[in-house]
Amino acid sequence: MEKEYTLAVIVENKSGVLAHIAGLFSGRGFNISELSVGETENPDYSRITIVVKGDNKIVEQIKKQLNKFIDVIKVTDLSNQPSVHREIILIKIKAPPSKRQEVFQIAEVFKGKIIDISQDTLTLEVTGITEKIEALISILRPYGIQEIARTGRVSISRGMSK
Amino acid sequence: MKLTGALAIVEALHKEKITTIFGIPGGVVIPLFDALYGDKKINMVITKHEQGAIHAADGFARSSGKPGVCIVTSGPGATNIVTGLATAYMDSIPVVAITGQVPTAIIGNDAFQEADTTGITRPVTKHNFIVKDPNELTSVLKKAFHIAKTGRPGPVVVDIPKDITTSEFEFDYPEKVSIPGYNPTVHGHTRQIKKVMDAIKEAKRPLIYAGGGIISSDASSELKQFVKTTGTPVTLTLMGLGAYPGTEPEFLGMLGMHGTKTANYAVDRCDLLIAIGARFDDRVTGKLEMFAPHAKFIHIDIDPASIGKNVVIDIPIVGDAKNILKEMNKHAVKLDIKNWQNEVSKWKKEHPLAFMDDELLRPQYIIDQLYKITKGDAIITTEVGQNQMWTAQFYKFDKPRRLITSGGLGTMGYGLPAAIGAQFANPDSTVIDIAGDGSIQMNIQEMATISQCMLPIKIVLLNNGYLGMVRQWQEFFFNKRYSATCLKRTKGCPDICSNPGPQCPQYVPDFVKLAEAYNAVGIRITKKSDVQGALRDAISTDKAVLLDFIINPEENVTPMVPAGAPINKMISSKEDAEAFLLA
Numbered sequence: 215m216e217k218e219y220t221l222a223v224i225v226e227n228k229s230g231v232l233a234h235i236a237g238l239f240s241g242r243g244f245n246i247s248e249l250s251v252g253e254t255e256n257p258d259y260s261r262i263t264i265v266v267k268g269d270n271k272i273v274e275q276i277k278k279q280l281n282k283f284i285d286v287i288k289v290t291d292l293s294n295q296p297s298v299h300r301e302i303i304l305i306k307i308k309a310p311p312s313k314r315q316e317v318f319q320i321a322e323v324f325k326g327k328i329i330d331i332s333q334d335t336l337t338l339e340v341t342g343i344t345e346k347i348e349a350l351i352s353i354l355r356p357y358g359i360q361e362i363a364r365t366g367r368v369s370i371s372r373g374m375s376k
Numbered sequence: 377m378k379l380t381g382a383l384a385i386v387e388a389l390h391k392e393k394i395t396t397i398f399g400i401p402g403g404v405v406i407p408l409f410d411a412l413y414g415d416k417k418i419n420m421v422i423t424k425h426e427q428g429a430i431h432a433a434d435g436f437a438r439s440s441g442k443p444g445v446c447i448v449t450s451g452p453g454a455t456n457i458v459t460g461l462a463t464a465y466m467d468s469i470p471v472v473a474i475t476g477q478v479p480t481a482i483i484g485n486d487a488f489q490e491a492d493t494t495g496i497t498r499p500v501t502k503h504n505f506i507v508k509d510p511n512e513l514t515s516v517l518k519k520a521f522h523i524a525k526t527g528r529p530g531p532v533v534v535d536i537p538k539d540i541t542t543s544e545f546e547f548d549y550p551e552k553v554s555i556p557g558y559n560p561t562v563h564g565h566t567r568q569i570k571k572v573m574d575a576i577k578e579a580k581r582p583l584i585y586a587g588g589g590i591i592s593s594d595a596s597s598e599l600k601q602f603v604k605t606t607g608t609p610v611t612l613t614l615m616g617l618g619a620y621p622g623t624e625p626e627f628l629g630m631l632g633m634h635g636t637k638t639a640n641y642a643v644d645r646c647d648l649l650i651a652i653g654a655r656f657d658d659r660v661t662g663k664l665e666m667f668a669p670h671a672k673f674i675h676i677d678i679d680p681a682s683i684g685k686n687v688v689i690d691i692p693i694v695g696d697a698k699n700i701l702k703e704m705n706k707h708a709v710k711l712d713i714k715n716w717q718n719e720v721s722k723w724k725k726e727h728p729l730a731f732m733d734d735e736l737l738r739p740q741y742i743i744d745q746l747y748k749i750t751k752g753d754a755i756i757t758t759e760v761g762q763n764q765m766w767t768a769q770f771y772k773f774d775k776p777r778r779l780i781t782s783g784g785l786g787t788m789g790y791g792l793p794a795a796i797g798a799q800f801a802n803p804d805s806t807v808i809d810i811a812g813d814g815s816i817q818m819n820i821q822e823m824a825t826i827s828q829c830m831l832p833i834k835i836v837l838l839n840n841g842y843l844g845m846v847r848q849w850q851e852f853f854f855n856k857r858y859s860a861t862c863l864k865r866t867k868g869c870p871d872i873c874s875n876p877g878p879q880c881p882q883y884v885p886d887f888v889k890l891a892e893a894y895n896a897v898g899i900r901i902t903k904k905s906d907v908q909g910a911l912r913d914a915i916s917t918d919k920a921v922l923l924d925f926i927i928n929p930e931e932n933v934t935p936m937v938p939a940g941a942p943i944n945k946m947i948s949s950k951e952d953a954e955a956f957l958l959a
Contacts, residue, residue, distance in 0.1 A: 225557075226556075226557065230494055230495070230498070230506075233495065233498070234498050237498055237499055241499050271684075274684065275681065275684075275685055278680050278681035278685075279681050281680070281681070282679070282680075282681050283503075283557065284502075284503045284523060284555060284557050284558045285503075285557055286557050287556050287557045
């Protein structure tokens with residue numbers, strides 16, 4: 215059955231490693247839905263959060279292939295354990311002065327911030343889980359979306375680190 | 377001790393006990409070749425093409441179990457080894473390729489002979505490195521050899537910019553390596569081993585399906601002990617041939633697309649399939665859902681990613697085959713499987729591999745004679761295609777590392793340069809390349825290397841004037857439309873031609889003259905009665921010999937499992953193929 219999986223991959227913080235991992239997905243016909251990368255608490259390592267859709271067998275194979283890479287230190291499947299997920303969206307919409315109040319209210323409900331304003335547009339920043347981000351987009355769609363920038367999710371397991 | 381990078385590389389190769397290197401110089405590796413100049417411990421073999429160098433390094437590794445090394449220049453030198461890296465990668469062969477790179481300061485500027493070598497080779501290597509800091513050079517080389525040889529072996533590229541080879545630094549070769557992301561599991565889990573042994577004891581129709589992993593882990597004697605104790609029948613993959621003696625009664629032959637009927641029937645009927653160091657390749661399994669339909673699956677492999685990739689495994693064990701078989705041998709007992717053994721022996725008697733023993737010059741006869749004359753003790757390399765499959769079927773390999781062939785990638789042009797590597801690794805052995813006239817021309821230039829190095833390599837050329845395996849598929853599945861497969865076709869031939877005969881151009885090229893041009897002995901054999909004498913003469917001389925056997929042009933490799941069919945559905949002729957296509 216097709217499902218969404220979130221993998222946290224700790225890798226050597228070196229050039230070429232991300233290309234290698236991206237190459238694994240394209241070379242073996244797997245598709246990445248979301249990807250984010252950043253340094254970890256140890257500057258020698260980076261953390262890559264990858265969201266993939268697939269059945270259990272495909273995801274097992276992806277995990278094994280990732281583990282095979284010499285530059286991969288650890289692969290954690292966060293779909294199997296309690297974990298928290300966040301994503302940031304920056305969304306620019308058409309909002310002439312007459313519409314601004316409405317948008318401010320929406321931003322408040324979504325615990326967002328207005329981070330830019332112009333004659334005809336407003337830009338919101340919202341953090342949250344994917345469902346919240348999707349809900350925001352659909353609510354703002356009638357205003358006319360000019361541009362969207364999403365980070366892709368970052369995820370971390372709950373509680374004590376193992 | 378302060379050394380230049382180039383001298384440090386040579387010193388590192390000494391520490392790794394490397395005695396033979398294959399390669400070709402070029403602009404950015406001049407300092408490295410300068411450091412190798414006159415080196416007493418390293419024999420630097422210069423091939424004619426970088427592809428020849430990497431296949432030679434691969435042949436050296438397969439025939440000796442030691443890592444093969446090649447050194448090539450940047451840009452085209454590096455891109456020319458890509459096929460060889462992919463070949464070694466697919467068959468898990470330890471090769472270390474050192475590639476020159478343009479100086480660090482101009483990397484990324486599209487400099488002369490610059491290519492993104494690590495980018496290009498990443499999907500076809502176990503790992504690759506680019507050395508940008510001279511202080512990392514020795515630790516990278518140490519890691520490269522360690523990664524290439526251990527776990528599931530494979531090729532490793534070390535890309536070294538020119539300025540690294542000319543800068544001076546303190547030489548210190550590390551004794552140990554520590555790579556946080558690399559720690560292969562070599563010992564099998566005790567509880568899993570017990571489960572396996574329980575399953576084996578319960579099985580009524582167990583079958584061992586073993587592959588190249590037995591050879592790379594040097595586990596042949598352990599496998600033999602296990603088989604002799606339990607009485608379990610054995611089939612081997614192409615890569616596994618020689619892992620269990622081909623002449624022992626428990627051996628059923630190779631399985632898969634051109635496997636024996638016995639082996640494929642046994643897979644179809646077994647109730648327990650014990651896969652060791654094999655990877656359920658599509659050429660082995662045929663239609664996956666119908667592969668061993670009655671069996672429980674055990675899979676023993678050092679690569680966890682191989683387990684469960686194609687089939688669901690009931691009892692997996694990750695680890696080194698030798699260690700695991702040793703443990704299994706401690707608990708092995710004679711199995712009560714008399715009925716199964718009888719069934720298998722009956723198939724073996726009813727369906728031996730056979731060929732028409734008539735007046736035509738048939739390749740199977742030549743290989744059978746070669747086997748008898750060499751007493752099965754030669755190192756055989758092959759090209760890819762029909763020549764390779766006939767070799768797998770008719771030369772019986774009793775020992776590992778005697779069949780050197782490109783299995784996974786199926787690289788035409790592999791056999792001749794691989795024979796060079798095998799001969800350097802085994803100077804006292806008879807090394808024979810069983811070739812086809814299509815494949816051998818993909819690296820024919822290495823005849824010059826053979827001549828210059830005075831290697832006594834023999835080439836048994838099965839010359840049918842076709843890209844024979846593709847022609848066979850065209851005969852079976854494309855209504856005999858020989859599109860683009862005739863190697864003799866010249867201007868003036870009819871547009872459509874499916875009937876080779878006396879009207880065809882005679883020798884394209886003339887391989888006897890070609891052999892002579894390369895300072896080798898060339899002999900053409902057109903009659904069956906001349907086969908034995910020609911083989912005997914060739915093997916008894918210490919010269920390089922090319923035997924140009926003009927074989928029956930439309931000879932086929934049978935039995936054959938059509939692509940995508942279950943492996944018990946084997947065909948032997950065009951008529952069978954038609955019946956199969958209709959069904």
